[in-house]
Amino acid sequence: MLVASFFIWWYGRGWKQVALSIKPRLSSVAYTFSVTQLLRTLFAPWRRIITYPGSSLGERLKAWGDNIVSRTIGFLVRLIVLGAALVAITTVSLLSVIELILWPLLPPAIPLLIILGIV
Amino acid sequence: MQPDTQTSPSTQLINLKTRRAGEARVGKFLNKTAYNGLLIVGVAALLAGVAVIVLEHSLHGYLLIALSLICYVPAVWWHRRLKPLPADGTDLNSRLSADVLALLKPGTANQMSGVWSALGDHWQARFFLNHLLLTRPMVAEHLNTDPAALGQALQTATRLADANHSPLIEPGFVIAGMMLASPGVSQLLTQFKARPADTEAIANWLARGLAEEARRDQQKFGGIGRDWAFGYTPLLNRFGQNFSLGIAKYGAHFDWLANSEGVKAIEAAFENRAGAIALVGPDGIGKTSTIYALAQKLIEGKTGQRLAYHQVVALNATDITSTARGPGELEHIMLSLASEASHAGHVILFFDDAQLLLGGGPGSFDATQILLSVIKAASVPIILAFTPNDYQRLRTKNQSLANLMTPVILQELPEAGVMRVLEDTAIGLENHHQILVSYEAMREAYRLSGRYDQDAAYPGKAIKLLGQAVPYSIHSVVTAESVQKAIEQTRGVKASSAAPAEADALLNLEDNIHRRMINQSHAVSVVASALRRARAGVTNPNRPIGSFLFLGPTGVGKTELAKSVAATYFGSEKAMVRLDMSEYQQPDDVQRLLSTGAEASQTNSLLMSVRNQPFTVVLLDEIEKAHSNILNLLLQLLDEGQLTDSAGKVASFKDCVIIATSNAGATEIRDRVGRGESLESFAPQFTDQLIQSGQFKPELLNRFDEMVLFRPLTPEELGQVVQLMVGSVNKTLANQNITVELTPAAIAKIVEKGNDPRLGARPMRRTLQKAVEDTVAQKILRGQAQAGSHIRLDAPDLAI
Numbered sequence: 001m002l003v004a005s006f007f008i009w010w011y012g013r014g015w016k017q018v019a020l021s022i023k024p025r026l027s028s029v030a031y032t033f034s035v036t037q038l039l040r041t042l043f044a045p046w047r048r049i050i051t052y053p054g055s056s057l058g059e060r061l062k063a064w065g066d067n068i069v070s071r072t073i074g075f076l077v078r079l080i081v082l083g084a085a086l087v088a089i090t091t092v093s094l095l096s097v098i099e100l101i102l103w104p105l106l107p108p109a110i111p112l113l114i115i116l117g118i119v
Numbered sequence: 120m121q122p123d124t125q126t127s128p129s130t131q132l133i134n135l136k137t138r139r140a141g142e143a144r145v146g147k148f149l150n151k152t153a154y155n156g157l158l159i160v161g162v163a164a165l166l167a168g169v170a171v172i173v174l175e176h177s178l179h180g181y182l183l184i185a186l187s188l189i190c191y192v193p194a195v196w197w198h199r200r201l202k203p204l205p206a207d208g209t210d211l212n213s214r215l216s217a218d219v220l221a222l223l224k225p226g227t228a229n230q231m232s233g234v235w236s237a238l239g240d241h242w243q244a245r246f247f248l249n250h251l252l253l254t255r256p257m258v259a260e261h262l263n264t265d266p267a268a269l270g271q272a273l274q275t276a277t278r279l280a281d282a283n284h285s286p287l288i289e290p291g292f293v294i295a296g297m298m299l300a301s302p303g304v305s306q307l308l309t310q311f312k313a314r315p316a317d318t319e320a321i322a323n324w325l326a327r328g329l330a331e332e333a334r335r336d337q338q339k340f341g342g343i344g345r346d347w348a349f350g351y352t353p354l355l356n357r358f359g360q361n362f363s364l365g366i367a368k369y370g371a372h373f374d375w376l377a378n379s380e381g382v383k384a385i386e387a388a389f390e391n392r393a394g395a396i397a398l399v400g401p402d403g404i405g406k407t408s409t410i411y412a413l414a415q416k417l418i419e420g421k422t423g424q425r426l427a428y429h430q431v432v433a434l435n436a437t438d439i440t441s442t443a444r445g446p447g448e449l450e451h452i453m454l455s456l457a458s459e460a461s462h463a464g465h466v467i468l469f470f471d472d473a474q475l476l477l478g479g480g481p482g483s484f485d486a487t488q489i490l491l492s493v494i495k496a497a498s499v500p501i502i503l504a505f506t507p508n509d510y511q512r513l514r515t516k517n518q519s520l521a522n523l524m525t526p527v528i529l530q531e532l533p534e535a536g537v538m539r540v541l542e543d544t545a546i547g548l549e550n551h552h553q554i555l556v557s558y559e560a561m562r563e564a565y566r567l568s569g570r571y572d573q574d575a576a577y578p579g580k581a582i583k584l585l586g587q588a589v590p591y592s593i594h595s596v597v598t599a600e601s602v603q604k605a606i607e608q609t610r611g612v613k614a615s616s617a618a619p620a621e622a623d624a625l626l627n628l629e630d631n632i633h634r635r636m637i638n639q640s641h642a643v644s645v646v647a648s649a650l651r652r653a654r655a656g657v658t659n660p661n662r663p664i665g666s667f668l669f670l671g672p673t674g675v676g677k678t679e680l681a682k683s684v685a686a687t688y689f690g691s692e693k694a695m696v697r698l699d700m701s702e703y704q705q706p707d708d709v710q711r712l713l714s715t716g717a718e719a720s721q722t723n724s725l726l727m728s729v730r731n732q733p734f735t736v737v738l739l740d741e742i743e744k745a746h747s748n749i750l751n752l753l754l755q756l757l758d759e760g761q762l763t764d765s766a767g768k769v770a771s772f773k774d775c776v777i778i779a780t781s782n783a784g785a786t787e788i789r790d791r792v793g794r795g796e797s798l799e800s801f802a803p804q805f806t807d808q809l810i811q812s813g814q815f816k817p818e819l820l821n822r823f824d825e826m827v828l829f830r831p832l833t834p835e836e837l838g839q840v841v842q843l844m845v846g847s848v849n850k851t852l853a854n855q856n857i858t859v860e861l862t863p864a865a866i867a868k869i870v871e872k873g874n875d876p877r878l879g880a881r882p883m884r885r886t887l888q889k890a891v892e893d894t895v896a897q898k899i900l901r902g903q904a905q906a907g908s909h910i911r912l913d914a915p916d917l918a919i
Contacts, residue, residue: 002145005138009200010192017199034344037428041348048350048464074347081344110188117182 033085143220146201161190261303283326376412400529403579473503671829
């Protein structure tokens with residue numbers, strides 16, 4: 001009965017569980033890298049380091065330049081992290097798909113591998 | 120499949136022959152250690168297998184990979200299925216948790232004793248036993264032996280799981296079900312001063328703990344880039360306490376408050392672009408906890424887009440003041456903090472005890488103008504916490520500032536909510552002090568703090584009292600007695616059951632009182648009975664301990680009985696607030712009685728006297744002379760056991776004995792007693808006369824627990840009064856080692872000279888003073904009496 005329980009679960013709820021766990025796993029990776037936050041604020045100044053424009057043209061130009069630098073730094077840092085997030089999400093996706101495909105093959109693989117090893 | 124035992128049609132019993140039960144047993148066998156071992160061996164075998172195939176080109180490597188899978192596959196099965204063993208359906212056997220199914224032995228699951236013996240050592244069972252102060256054998260002995268009772272217990276367990284939204288029926292629910300289905304256990308709980316309902320409360324507590332633990336693992340705080348769009352806050356980090364980052368670092372358990380009305384109101388106000396919020400509530404109501412709950416909700420991003428990942432920074436006015444070297448620097452710091460918070464873009468400033476910022480109280484400074492400008496600019500969201508009094512003061516003194524704030528008024532939690540907070544507090548105390556807090560201790564903390572701490576609000580006052588009870592734990596267990604001792608020490612009240620010596624004193628109260636006053640047996644007996652009822656806890660706790668109207672002529676012992684009550688019940692004659700009601704004859708005199716603050720000491724405020732000395736006799740002399748407004752006030756006092764001052768603050772009279780005296784009808788009493796009538800025979804008629812003559816309103820007389828008639832003293836009784844007075848003279852002379860004795864003739868002479876039918880025993884003191892004290896003084900001065908002398912005075916010796 002125990003062996004039956006195992007196989008019923010492995011090819012039933014277990015497999016379904018593996019499939020259903022892919023989405024939350026990817027969400028978790030995206031959350032860890034704050035993907036939504038970073039996309040929403042992609043062009044925002046880095047840590048709000050901004051210069052408030054003065055009244056003269058020179059001061060305004062300087063503030064504009066400073067703020068462009070801050071936004072560029074913010075953009076680059078976020079882009080790098082988003083890139084890392086993309087790599088992580090891709091890796092997790094691939095591993096999850098491989099797990100999903102290999103899952104039904106694992107139990108029968110055991111006797112097959114033993115036969116291969118002995119022969 | 121057949122169940123483990125016979126089932127009645129209406130109930131389900133545990134079936135240990137199901138596939139799920141088998142999985143639970145395997146799951147228990149393959150525990151966490153085995154899982155880790157399988158994973159390690161599996162990974163090692165996989166690596167070795169690959170190495171052998173690649174490096175040695177040997178097919179034996181496949182054997183190692185097979186070994187790796189032999190380890191990996193069951194490990195995954197355990198981790199994803201056997202360990203959590205989720206519910207497979209809605210019936211009992213599909214919902215019993217893995218622990219229940221694994222611990223039960225076939226053949227024993229059909230009776231309570233078998234189930235108890237299997238689950239009794241589970242940590243959830245110990246959770247019940249420890250908090251109810253019971254032991255395993257005690258419960259085992261009192262379990263219901265009726266075979267049908269187990270079905271009932273399992274139904275209760277299912278109900279408890281449903282009530283707590285738990286898909287699984289945990290061991291704790293089964294334990295609670297068995298205890299609730301056993302009348303013997305209910306009796307046992309009653310013996311231990313617990314209630315059967317406590318079992319259900321503990322089951323709910325346990326379920327909440329399990330759910331919170333599960334949620335804690337899933338807590339997320341925004342990821343690595345959460346704060347990159349917000350500014351740095353070095354100054355706020357220096358002066359403030361960042362609640363949000365603290366929660367993200369150490370975790371928090373404010374989920375239960377996150378959806379409270381207070382948090383929702385603050386969120387809604389900020390979403391509607393309110394600049395500042397006045398969070399109003401009395402001390403102890405949970406203003407700071409509400410802000411922590413808000414901080415948790417924000418840092419988890421569980422709010423609207425506008426507030427997501429905002430951080431709450433609490434600023435302490437005292438810290439800022441102590442850092443600044445002068446008013447100029449103080450202003451600079453305050454403005455810099457506001458500017459930094461505004462620039463950062465994700466900070467909500469929180470000022471606890473905000474009145475300290477507005478120039479109220481010691482250690483305060485006046486930052487009203489700074490706050491006014493910051494709030495007007497609406498550049499940074501601010502929450503200021505006030506007590507209701509402080510908020511009222513702000514509205515009176517600085518309406519423009521108050522109008523800029525959106526008030527959020529916190530309401531006191533109901534009892535169930537307070538108990539939930541106390542449960543969390545108990546867990547904290549248990550972990551911190553390595554003690555055990557019994558459930559009855561928590562209930563007692565709720566009850567006694569409600570009764571004796573009128574100044575603070577729930578749940579704060581109950582939490583405080585439970586904490587104060589820790590030093591009084593016995594064998595590291597905080598019990599109801601520990602809580603009673605704590606309140607007795609901190610408040611000077613009598614909260615615990617009477618100790619044998621005290622019980623003896625209460626039972627002999629009449630004798631003790633009669634040592635001080637002569638006769639009036641009926642009056643003494645009525646008062647003594649009321650005090651015994653109060654001390655035994657059988658009176659209405661929401662009214663004064665006792666309320667009496669003493670009626671009778673002057674000098675018959677009314678005031679003396681009030682003093683005796685103060686001395687015998689409250690331990691000192693000084694435990695008495697005495698008001699001459701003839702001084703309260705004007706309508707405005709009500710204000711004098713209820714005055715608080717500076718004027719209270721000048722006006723002889725009843726309210727303040729009782730606040731300062733809550734365990735006292737309140738003696739209202741000549742009550743009939745008071746203005747009707749004051750008598751109306753007395754109605755409220757006698758009914759509700761409390762009075763309210765102009766600021767809405769309540770003063771409790773629930774620990775007072777209220778005694779009102781009156782000479783109304785004194786002549787009638789004297790005449791009737793003179794004619795030989797007994798007090799009991801004419802008391803009802805006498806009361807009617809008092810009402811008909813308009814001296815007392817019936818509603819007032821009805822509010823008193825007892826109307827006690829005092830009769831005039833006979834010459835024999837006055838003689839006994841003289842002897843009591845001589846006793847008091849002897850006490851005074853004791854330090855000179857001189858004693859005085861009066862012969863019967865001398866006593867008779869003093870009674871004759873000192874007795875005035877209109878004034879009772881009152882002139883006796885003067886007569887005795889003149890007759891005895893003067894004579895003794897002369898003897899001492901003439902050297903006729905030295906240390907060790909015994910002076911016996913006869914009638915001719917007396918100088919009267």
